[in-house]
Amino acid sequence: MPTASRRKRRDTPPPRTGGSELDTLRGFLDYLRDSIAAKVDGAPEPQVRTAGVPSGTNLLGLVNHLTHVERATFLGDTVTDWQATFQAAPEDGAAEVVARYRDAVARANEVLDGCADPGAPLPRPRPGKPAPSVRWALTHMIEETGRHAGHADILRELIDGATGR
Template sequence: MPATTGRRRRRDTPPPRTGSSETEVLRGFLDYLRASIAAKVDGAPEPRVRAAMVPSGTNLLGLLTHLTSVERSLFLGEEVADWQATFEAAPEDGVAEVVARYREAVERANELLDGCTDLAAPVPRPRPGRPAPSLRWALTHMIEETGRHAGHADILRELIDGRTGR
């Protein structure tokens, strides 16, 4: 426990031990990060969950709203007209709704990914008018995107109510 804060730190959940195939490793780490960021938002108090805690305006609920859009775009082929707008949750959306929407997008993406066996193949539902990336690229990008925003979420949640750990 750091002497400066007096807060008890929760232990982090270690990275997953996955199977040995490339697909199992990529999917294992992606699911680990997905669960981590959903847990950071789940149960966060209103209205602080949507408050800009840093000068950029980033907020916890907006991060999960954005990641829902990325999952839907990358794996389900949904078009996004304004990426910056995906960082804002609608005023009527509460924490439970945003978390449920994210988990539903992840579930739909996983159902699609469960049928994919070749990482070199293009994603099954590319965005209209754009070349489809390989599944390997899409999984790696989603790990990077989710991991980056999970780090942001760690800091924001600690600023909101002191909660740390995964």
């Protein structure tokens, strides 16, 4: 475990959002999305893609995985091998992986901008498969992103001692 270069990031408190259900859910999801992207900021190669635990989980792989989850949930993309999404391509640097993640988030938010009813199905293309409700999708993404943000916290601290959100 690194000791010489411990960096403490400012801890960002949870968001204060508008009063609606959708504002609250989207506020918390965006808060977690920003936390995930920040965990990669300044992380050195090759440690950013080096497994920190026996399962093979690595920081860059988590961001790559969440990119696929965002795209599948909000844009209707099909993923045939979820396990493979936990690894970034060897030629992709951290900046490219984070840029793809931010693009997926922006595109997901464009979809959500057109959703006023949390009980309505997501307007996404996926023939033959019903879309989940906006409420379910947002709740799922908060859970999924929060779970992996916790993993990213630990992995980043193992890499260089950096902590905080």
